[in-house]
Amino acid sequence: MSLDVLYFAWVRERIGLPKEQLETQAATVMDLVEELRAREERYAAAFADISALKVALDQELSEFDAPLAGVREVAFFPPMTGG
Amino acid sequence: MSLDVLYFAWVRERIGLPKEQLETQAATVMDLVEELRAREERYAAAFADISALKVALDQELSEFDAPLAGVREVAFFPPMTGG
Amino acid sequence: MPVRIQAEPFDPGAELNAFSKTASDVGAVVSFTGLVRDVSGGLEVMEIEHYPAMTEPAIEAMVTEAKTRWALADVLVIHRFGHLNAGDTIMMVATASRHRADAFAAADFLMDYLKSRAPFWKKEVTGEGAAWVESKAEDETALERWKA
């Protein structure tokens, strides 16, 4: 399946890009994280501690054990600091 | 002793004046209220139910059993409705 | 001057902007504005009476108390008296702080006290006549929240 993967704030800075398109067979967000970690050091650094991260699936906050079936866009970012 | 007595809102309207100077020997606010009630019907009407009234002594909220010794100004009014 | 009691109308937006610029190291500004309700079909006019010698000292005591309870950079209170028309701004409170929790709590506190402890009395004039606004039991209940 083809996924748009977005990175924000220091996740974006560590990985070095805001967005990429990926082909993956990952069943869950966590599977996708493992795939990314295995890829390159900068991904491993960005995803070193996922308790410091949040994930949104198709622009809705979700969890790392959520399935990816039917999802078009995955976003990883640190806790929000709006307001 | 000489006292300035002030009336606000519907107390002022019932009594028909905003302020008067009184000579009184009243020891407490309640004594003064009794004196006023005995004076004329409009005072009796204004002070019929003192649970609906508040009193300030020298511009500080007080109680009906407070002593009047040393006080210069007494004000009677309904509960405030500011804001 | 942080407390102003006046008959004249004022511009809440201009006051908010001026207030937000006064203090440095401020991250949060909360404002409350009270309006004469413009009820459709029953245009309302309001007369506000107050006790001039008491009003300003009473409000300044509330502001002092608020500054004791919360970390406030600045406080503004403006309250009108006299004749007001539907849609007019009756009064305004603004609080400035580093953090939003202090600014919110202080504005909420000041409004509860202004409502039931500042010497103002409102009279509403509608098509059906004039009536003094009655204090509400819920306004006394609201004050209980702030008891030590």
Place this chain on the structure above:
Amino acid sequence: MPVRIQAEPFDPGAELNAFSKTASDVGAVVSFTGLVRDVSGGLEVMEIEHYPAMTEPAIEAMVTEAKTRWALADVLVIHRFGHLNAGDTIMMVATASRHRADAFAAADFLMDYLKSRAPFWKKEVTGEGAAWVESKAEDETALERWKA
């Protein structure tokens, strides 16, 4: 439009005045404005990043929730992104209601949610360098207040 996400500066006072005039039967307007703190001696600049496709829907969901919980005549949310200078207004929330308790609670609620659930990330740039603002445990605790 009640939710605006923009790079451009805005005038909080003008927004407050316009907002207060929109709804009839409103007696209480509460506003919150968040500012880039102008810390004396360490002029601060802020960069705000956001997630465009998510930001507006997420905030609109918060506004809908607030309108379910409290009797609100109107709600306004403006939030900037991009480059901001010390003293700039970052964002603003305003709520209008017949009664002050609803207006205060809704503004407080919206701020807690905007703080930790709207997809914005702040980076502070000072004389000592740049750093992403970290979320605070107290901001998560604040959200607990609104659990059903």
